Amino acid sequence: MPVYQISSKELTYENIQHLMEEGWQIALSDEAIHKVEHCRDYLDNKLDMHAGPVYGINTGFGSLCEIEISKEQLKDLQRNLVMSHACGTGDEVSEQIVKLMLLLKIQNLSYGHSGVQLDTVKLLVEFFNKGIYPVVYEQGSLGASGDLAPLAHLSLPLLGLGEVTYKGEKMPASKALFEAGLSPVDLKSKEGLALLNGTQFMGAYGVYCLLRSFRLSTLADLIGALSLDAFDGRIEPFYLPLHEIRNHKGQISTAKGIANLLESSELMNKPKNHVQDPYSFRCIPQVHGASKDAIEYVAKVFSCEMNAVTDNPTIFPYEDLIISGGNFHGQPLALALDFLAIALSELGNISERRTYQLISGKRNLPHFLVVNPGLHSGFMIPQYTAASIVNQNKQLCTPSSVDSIESSQGQEDHVSMGANAATKALKVVNNLQRILAIELFNAAQALEFRRPAKSSPLIENFVHKYRQYVPFIQYDEVMHPHIENSIRFLSEVKLPISDLFIPNL
DSSP, X not given: OOEEEESSSOOOHHHHHXXXXXXXXXXXXXXXXXXXXXXXXXXXXXXXXXXXXXXXXXXXXXXXXXXBOOGGGHHHHHHHHHXXXXXXXXXXXXXXXXXXXXXXXXXXXXXXXXXXXXXXXXXXXXXXXXXXXXXXXXXOOOSXXXXXXXXXXXXGGGGTOSEEEETTEEEEHHHHHHHTTOOOOOOOTTHHHHXXXXXXXXXXXXXXXXXXXXXXXXXXXXXXXXXXXXXXXXXXXXXXXXXXXXXXXXXXXXXXXXXXXXXXXXXXXXXXXXXXXXXXXXXXXXXXHHXXXXXXXHHHHHHHHHTSOOOSSEEETTTTEEEOOOTTOOHHHHHHHHHHHHHHHHHHHHHHHHHHXXXXXXXXXXXXXXXXXXXXXXXXXXXXXXXXXXXXXHHHTSOSTTOOOOBGGGTBOOOOOHHHXXXXXXXXXXXXXXXXXHHHHHHHHHHHTTTTSOOOHHHHHHHHHHTTTSOOOXXXXXXXXXXXXXXXXXXXXXXXXXXXXXXXX
């Protein structure tokens, strides 16, 4: 099995995809080990020689930063910090996102600016490789001072505290450590703060949402092309020079992609009786393209963040400096996550409009895409479902980043609320997949009413795969299982990596 070396080399989305989907292991490079050890040695020497207070290392936290802690109590200080900050609540975070949190925290600590001991980082690596996933909760982070509550839950098992899932079972961390042949760490000065200060909760959600967004953006184009052909749409709006004279990158790539998807389509090449199509078809390049451009911006933000040092205080051993700053503040991520939610919501919005057009009895398609409308309601209500989900997405797009609530007796007087932006962005991602699945359900049904004419070989192959999951609907039947199978199909269908929309960062 391949092993990915954690080092100063940039962590990319493709690296992460391999790590998450193909079960790659990770290991610390010699470079990372040297940096971690050198920084820890520097900090130990500094504490032996320095008598004054250094925030978070020999002082209290937040508004308690003026209270100095004796050397004999420094270990207790760090352990107390992790325990007292484990205040998360709400739903449990999925194992996939917790795995990403572990990866991003290891990357963050490997740069040698955090002062952790090597054993602590090595134990995090063991958690990642052995599939020991701390139980973390969705609610509790303000997205500044780092993701304190969720990262405390991520860190508790390092001390043998809290709960984890291991081999498919939820259990006390102490039991999982014993079964895996591991021992808890004894935190040294500054380590608790290094573990808790950081943006790895927001970061993991953002990276996960982006990996899903790359795929869903590709599927939105593919399903949109199918709908266009099934609706007897026109290809002229995808003429490349039309988009080049506006010169938006996402718009151009979308137009080019749709034209390629529909190449050699019998349906598209038939004479048309109508002059133009509704916006939801004609403006696919402009709308999908704008979302692509937004996704690319967000991907750049998170690419920067997943290769960053975001804890506090920050140690510069070669410069002999320990700086108390604010790299834990989630504002860059909060704004980007809100933007991502809006961009994905719009892909769902225009998708539902195409679904509505397909069932409207236009262009020789039967009302509600069923042979005998009236006796049969056909595809009337799946559109209702899509409309309901679109409405929910619009509510979820109210930005979290515009709010701030003062905390820690005024010491932390502006926070990003990026964690809430992160969790609701994931809800929008999941909703978008459902909306696209309903469009596919309708578009594949509509295509059958165009037979014997065919769409392009690419589209026909895609529909053939879909028919292994969902049949043509002849008469009214329970639609829920077909919608669920459509959603499952979008999760499972293989898309060549070359066809995936992955921003060129």
